[in-house]
Amino acid sequence: MSLPKAELHLHIEGTLEPELAFELAARNGVTLPYGDTDELREAYRFEDLQSFLNLYYELMAVLRTERDFADLTNAYLARAAAQGVRHAEIFFDPQAHTKRGLELGTVVEGLWRALERSEAEHGVSTRLIMCFLRDDPAESAMETLRAAEPYLDRIVGIGLDSAEVGHPPVKFREVYEAAAALGLRRVAHAGEEGPPAYITEALDVLGVERVDHGLRCVEDADLVERLVRERVPLTLCPLSNVRLRTVDTLAGHPLPAMLDAGLMCTVNSDDPAYFGGYAGDNFDAVREALGLTDERLRELARNSFLASFLEDDEELRAR
Numbered sequence: 001m002s003l004p005k006a007e008l009h010l011h012i013e014g015t016l017e018p019e020l021a022f023e024l025a026a027r028n029g030v031t032l033p034y035g036d037t038d039e040l041r042e043a044y045r046f047e048d049l050q051s052f053l054n055l056y057y058e059l060m061a062v063l064r065t066e067r068d069f070a071d072l073t074n075a076y077l078a079r080a081a082a083q084g085v086r087h088a089e090i091f092f093d094p095q096a097h098t099k100r101g102l103e104l105g106t107v108v109e110g111l112w113r114a115l116e117r118s119e120a121e122h123g124v125s126t127r128l129i130m131c132f133l134r135d136d137p138a139e140s141a142m143e144t145l146r147a148a149e150p151y152l153d154r155i156v157g158i159g160l161d162s163a164e165v166g167h168p169p170v171k172f173r174e175v176y177e178a179a180a181a182l183g184l185r186r187v188a189h190a191g192e193e194g195p196p197a198y199i200t201e202a203l204d205v206l207g208v209e210r211v212d213h214g215l216r217c218v219e220d221a222d223l224v225e226r227l228v229r230e231r232v233p234l235t236l237c238p239l240s241n242v243r244l245r246t247v248d249t250l251a252g253h254p255l256p257a258m259l260d261a262g263l264m265c266t267v268n269s270d271d272p273a274y275f276g277g278y279a280g281d282n283f284d285a286v287r288e289a290l291g292l293t294d295e296r297l298r299e300l301a302r303n304s305f306l307a308s309f310l311e312d313d314e315e316l317r318a319r
């Protein structure tokens with residue numbers, strides 16, 4: 001589906017396709033515990049979020065140099081552009097790299113090499129969002145925020161990802177306060193596997209402007225009413241939900257009911273190399289499985305620009 005759209009929920013490390021993983025492994029002398037790309041793809045059968053995260057972190061071993069991060073990002077931008085993405089707000093997981101011994105600068109400079117040429121080369125404007133790993137200590141997130149200060153002209157905001165249950169938003173209160181004081185925008189994953197209360201906490205304690213996933217809000221009518229009233233954008237990821245078994249089937253996804261309720265939903269790809277599709281593939285999948293009308297699809301595309309961190313004039317140009 002090439003409808004012009006913005007992608008607001010995309011982990012750059014989750015765009016590592018098996019072919020590129022093997023290419024980078026060879027380039028960097030890293031041995032992967034899979035014989036070939038087919039064998040690796042066989043491992044893409046996930047039980048839940050954690051079983052995915054295990055593979056996601058394991059494959060990051062092939063990312064070593066600025067050039068690797070630039071190649072990864074360029075490959076994503078080319079694929080996204082081909083599916084109608086005009087603007088991408090891209091998550092990255094600095095701690096997943098610094099804990100392997102990489103410098104934060106290697107990661108940010110590498111991403112930036114691709115991002116600074118993205119509008120000219122791919123026709124895609126971009127923003128970078130630095131995510132903290134919620135299953136790591138809050139102190140590590142705070143250290144990462146401090147280490148990122150030299151790069152804040154390249155980072156629009158912060159997010160929160162990785163294993164959700166047992167790591168409520170309140171754990172990161174001080175980090176989010178410090179980020180707000182630095183002028184950073186705030187988002188967080190909440191209500192993917194975690195309960196609706198985590199969504200409320202992300203809004204009230206962390207001051208987030210958007211909720212990533214937010215799917216489980218449907219279990220709490222008062223929360224839905226609040227999200228509608230406050231026009232809080234939700235960055236849904238339908239194919240991810242199926243692969244991580246957050247929903248049983250795509251045909252049973254609550255997206256149509258969420259739109260009918262007046263929620264400001266967007267459709268995104270999360271980790272497209274792992275979950276079977278990029279942004280346009282997610283649009284195609286919900287159209288086919290859920291019978292969404294063209295008007296609904298246009299609403300989703302419009303929401304993606306409205307919920308983005310683009311300035312008003314940039315937003316109009318991107319559309």
Ligand code: HPA
Nearest residue numbers: 011161162163189270271
């Ligand atoms: N959820 C939480 N953390 C993540 C995800 C996700 O879907 N993808 C990459 N990190």
Ligand code: ZN
Nearest residue numbers: 009161189270
């Ligand atoms: Zn995500």
